[in-house]
Amino acid sequence: MQIIIQGLLLSGLYALIAMGFTLIFSVGRVLNLAYGAYLLIGGYVYFTISQTLGVPKLIGLLLAAVVGCLVGLLKYRLLVKPLKGDHVAVEISTLILAVVLQAGVVFLYGDSSKILLPIVPGVTQVAGASVTYNLLTATIASWAILIGLYFFVRKTHVGRAMQAVSMDTKGAAISGVDPDKINMFTWGLSGALGATAGVFFASYTQLSPSMWVAPLIISVAVVIVGGIGSIIGTLIVAHIVGFMEVLAVSVIAPELRGVFTMLLIIGVLVIRPQGLFGREEL
Amino acid sequence: MNLRWTHVVMWLAFVALMFAIPEFVSKGTLRTLIFANFLAIFAISWDVLSGRTGYISFGHPFLIGIGAYTSAILTKRFDVPIEFAIPAAVVMTMIGGIIVFLPALRIKGSYFALVTLAFMELMYQLVQVIRPDLTGGTRGMSGVQTLTRGAVNGYYLSVSLMLAVALSMWLLMRTQLGTALSAVGMNEESVRGSGLSTTKLKLFAFLTSAFVAGLGGAFYVHYLGSIAPRALFDINFLFTIIVAALIGGASTIIGPVIGAFFLTFLLEYLRPYLPGAERYFIYGLIALLLYMYEPKGLIALIDKGWQRLRGAADRKETV
Numbered sequence: 001m002q003i004i005i006q007g008l009l010l011s012g013l014y015a016l017i018a019m020g021f022t023l024i025f026s027v028g029r030v031l032n033l034a035y036g037a038y039l040l041i042g043g044y045v046y047f048t049i050s051q052t053l054g055v056p057k058l059i060g061l062l063l064a065a066v067v068g069c070l071v072g073l074l075k076y077r078l079l080v081k082p083l084k085g086d087h088v089a090v091e092i093s094t095l096i097l098a099v100v101l102q103a104g105v106v107f108l109y110g111d112s113s114k115i116l117l118p119i120v121p122g123v124t125q126v127a128g129a130s131v132t133y134n135l136l137t138a139t140i141a142s143w144a145i146l147i148g149l150y151f152f153v154r155k156t157h158v159g160r161a162m163q164a165v166s167m168d169t170k171g172a173a174i175s176g177v178d179p180d181k182i183n184m185f186t187w188g189l190s191g192a193l194g195a196t197a198g199v200f201f202a203s204y205t206q207l208s209p210s211m212w213v214a215p216l217i218i219s220v221a222v223v224i225v226g227g228i229g230s231i232i233g234t235l236i237v238a239h240i241v242g243f244m245e246v247l248a249v250s251v252i253a254p255e256l257r258g259v260f261t262m263l264l265i266i267g268v269l270v271i272r273p274q275g276l277f278g279r280e281e282l
Numbered sequence: 283m284n285l286r287w288t289h290v291v292m293w294l295a296f297v298a299l300m301f302a303i304p305e306f307v308s309k310g311t312l313r314t315l316i317f318a319n320f321l322a323i324f325a326i327s328w329d330v331l332s333g334r335t336g337y338i339s340f341g342h343p344f345l346i347g348i349g350a351y352t353s354a355i356l357t358k359r360f361d362v363p364i365e366f367a368i369p370a371a372v373v374m375t376m377i378g379g380i381i382v383f384l385p386a387l388r389i390k391g392s393y394f395a396l397v398t399l400a401f402m403e404l405m406y407q408l409v410q411v412i413r414p415d416l417t418g419g420t421r422g423m424s425g426v427q428t429l430t431r432g433a434v435n436g437y438y439l440s441v442s443l444m445l446a447v448a449l450s451m452w453l454l455m456r457t458q459l460g461t462a463l464s465a466v467g468m469n470e471e472s473v474r475g476s477g478l479s480t481t482k483l484k485l486f487a488f489l490t491s492a493f494v495a496g497l498g499g500a501f502y503v504h505y506l507g508s509i510a511p512r513a514l515f516d517i518n519f520l521f522t523i524i525v526a527a528l529i530g531g532a533s534t535i536i537g538p539v540i541g542a543f544f545l546t547f548l549l550e551y552l553r554p555y556l557p558g559a560e561r562y563f564i565y566g567l568i569a570l571l572l573y574m575y576e577p578k579g580l581i582a583l584i585d586k587g588w589q590r591l592r593g594a595a596d597r598k599e600t601v
Contacts, residue, residue, distance in 0.1 A: 031392045082574065087392055088338055089577055092524060093570060095340075099521045100566035107563050213517055217403055220396050256411060262404035269397050270385045 003246055005131060011242030012139030013200055014218055015146055015235050020193035021219035022226075022234050026166045027186040030080060030087060034094040035219060036212030037101040038068045038194025043202030043211065044105055045195070047116055064199050065192040072191020076184055098212060105209045113208030116199075138200035145193070150231050162186060217258070221265045240264075293449065300441050304434050311550075312433040316505065318546035319440035323447050323498035325526040325538035330451060331491035332524075333532035334460075335484060336467035337386050341398030342523055344382070344405050345492050347514050349375040349499030351409065354426045354509050355416050364427060364504065371500040372493060379492025383485055390470075406515035422510030429504045436505055443501055444539070447494055452535040454490070463487050464533060518562075525569045531579030540580055545569070 021035045042064040050060030079097065083089045124131055153159035164172035165182045173179050201215055221241055226233030244260045304312060324346060332338045353371035356362040362370070385397045410420045417423070430436045454460055465473045466483050474480050503509050513519065522545060530541025548568065552561045576583050 031396070079574070086577075088336070089573075091338065091392060091395060092528065093573060095517075095521060096525060096566060096570045096573065099518060100563060100570060103562035103566055213403075217400070220399070224393070224396060253411065256407070258407050259404060259411075262400045262407070265400040266385070266397055266404070269389055269393055269400075 003243075003250055006250075007239070007243040007246040009131065009135045009139045010246055011239040012142040013135070013197070013204060014222065014242045015238035016138070016142035016193070017197040017201060017215045018219040018222035018234050018238055019146060019149065019231070020190035020197065021216075022223050022231070023162075023186050023193070024190045025223055027162050028080070028183050029166075030090045032075075032094050032190070033091055033216065034075065034098040034101065035190070035194055036214075036216035037098045038071065038191050039198030039201055039215050040101060040105060040209070040212040041071055042068050042195025042198030043116065043207050044109060046199040046202070047109075047114060047207055051117060061196065061199055064195045068195025068198070069188040069192040072187040072189075072194075073184060075191070076187035080183075080187070081180075098216075102209050102212065109207075109209070111209060113206045113211075116203045116207050134203055138204065141196075141200065145196070146231065146235060153231065158182070158185065214258070217261065217265075221261050224265055225268045293452075297445055300445060301438075303441075304437055309433045312437045314546055314550050315543075316433070316436050316440045318543045319437075319444040320498060320502050320505070321522065321526055321546060322444050322539040322542035323494060324523045325530065325542050326447055326451055326535060327491050327494035327498060328523050329527045329532055329535075329538045330455075330463075330494065331487050333527055333534075333538075334455075334463040334467050335487045337390060337484070337487075338395040339382070339398045339491075340395045340520060340524075341382065341400075341402040342495060343515050343519050344398065344402045345375050345378050345495035346499035346502070347402075347405055347409070347511075348378040349496030350503040350509055350514065351417060352496075353500035354423050354503045357427045357504075358423060358425070359416055364429065368497070368500045368504075372496040375496025375499065376489050376492045379488045379495075380485075382492075383488040386484055386488070387481065402515050402520065406511055409511045409515070417511075418509070420511065422508065422513075424508035426503055426507050426509065428507045429501070440501070440505065443497070447497070448535050448539055451490075451494070455535060459483075459486070467533070521566075525573070528577070529569060529572055529579050531581030534579075534581055537579050537581040544580060 017039065020038065021032065024030065024032045024035070045064040045067045046060045049055045049063055050057045075094075075097070079093050080090055083093065124133065124136075153162060161172065161177045161182050162185070164175065164177055165179050169179050172182075197215070202211065205211065218241060222234055222237045225240065226237035241261055241264070244264070245257045248256045248260050303315065307315070324342065327345070328339060328342050349371045352374040353364075353367045356367040356370055357364055382398060382401060386394055389397065409417050414420075430439050455463070462473065462478055462483055463486070466480055466487075470480055473483070526541040526545050527538040528541070529544060530539065531537025545565075549561065549565055552564060572580070
């Protein structure tokens with residue numbers, strides 16, 4: 001029971017982390033290796049605003065999302081667009097950017113990790129398992145955001161334009177959708193999602209300049225295993241990854257928590273490169 | 283293989299220059315140079331695989347780590363003489379290279395890069411958990427037998443190794459095999475269409491790259507005398523290798539060497555002005571700007587500058 005609850009909570013968080021990465025991969029067709037850096041930025045912006053300056057937490061969270069969105073837009077304008085969809089170049093330059101941002105955070109905040117106070121303090125007992133309100137909030141927020149995103153992509157004009165661009169950029173352009181605008185929008189949205197996820201992730205683990213690597217690997221795993229850009233696939237695989245980690249930690253050994261995720265990535269990519277759920281478009 | 287006498291002269295000059303350096307510089311600079319030499323070896327290894335065939339490896343520390351760990355474990359835990367431990371490490375790394383090669387049979391591009399990244403993280407986590415009595419767990423190992431004492435000897439060893447690797451790779455890449463490897467990077471289908479086995483070519487590239495990585499990794503651990511998983515299987519280390527190869531100029535041999543020396547000395551020269559962590563920030567930013575400005579690397583910039591100088595000279599003559 002403990003495992004199921006822990007697994008559900010962790011998976012919700014992972015789904016939120018992976019979502020922004022999926023969006024970029026699906027619409028822009030590029031791997032944003034600096035995605036983890038949004039989480040880094042989100043976490044530290046929230047830390048500065050809410051914990052150091054004492055501004056209300058919700059405002060801190062919103063500001064973190066806004067900064068993440070801005071970073072995403074800047075990244076698209078300054079990095080991705082000039083490289084004109086050269087995939088290798090985008091991957092390498094985003095990797096360099098992530099390292100630069102990490103160094104920037106070390107410069108501003110120092111090398112040591114910081115504890116982020118829980119966003120919602122308190123612990124409750126659910127069926128014998130202790131659940132922090134913090135993680136519970138993260139999971140609920142994550143579900144709310146995912147459901148909102150799902151309907152946004154399905155029902156609104158912009159969402160459908162995003163779908164169109166992810167299916168066929170040229171076709172979308174012919175139908176009067178400006179792929180550039182949609183890309184801009186997606187990068188901003190992805191940044192905001194990443195930064196929000198970063199606040200929750202940082203309050204779940206801790207703030208440290210190298211905290212961007214683990215979420216990046218998780219997002220990569222979720223996207224690869226789930227197939228590109230399907231929201232439902234992302235959700236399912238986030239649960240597979242989350243449960244695998246919880247099982248590994250509680251049944252085998254805490255040190256092995258990431259091992260099965262890596263094995264899953266390697267296994268799926270080698271055996272079924274199109275992902276478990278195929279190439280559904282968004 | 284078309285060798286011209288200018289090539290021979292340039293190589294001789296390069297070798298002579300590298301061997302003359304200890305006469306002119308301080309011990310501290312020599313230590314920096316030793317690191318640059320090893321970085322150059324790793325960058326060449328990365329370039330042989332990724333620069334040529336276009337299969338971007340984000341997991342090179344995985345290969346280097348296999349080489350370093352095998353040699354360190356053999357000498358420290360089993361008292362194997364270094365002369366046998368290093369070849370064994372190279373063989374193990376080549377087996378590791380085959381493991382990395384298997385996914386490349388089916389996937390390419392971004393997906394391949396991700397698998398290699400996963401390999402590196404997997405190795406990082408496994409090394410700490412499986413047989414910590416052998417690998418030293420999270421803290422790694424120290425007191426590994428070293429090959430040389432003092433900066434000067436260490437420099438000569440590393441520079442000889444680097445030059446040997448650079449020269450043999452340079453010669454190799456000038457053969458038809460080297461041309462075929464570059465062709466795989468340009469268009470795999472048309473290479474297959476020309477009746478060449480791309481599988482064999484790719485396997486060859488992976489094995490060569492792993493060979494160099496294993497050699498470099500093993501010698502590196504016997505130079506440092508210690509090994510730690512966090513320093514080795516680290517994105518920053520990976521970043522330095524890739525950026526050295528790219529900034530210098532991918533799919534050349536001299537490019538990664540130039541890149542490695544440029545990066546190492548950039549970091550060293552920033553030290554007096556920016557002593558703290560901001561150094562890495564500036565350093566990464568310079569790397570990013572250079573890469574965005576000229577993805578072909580420093581060697582293309584030098585070449586362009588040279589062409590312009592020559593162009594100016596030619597114009598003067600005609601006028």
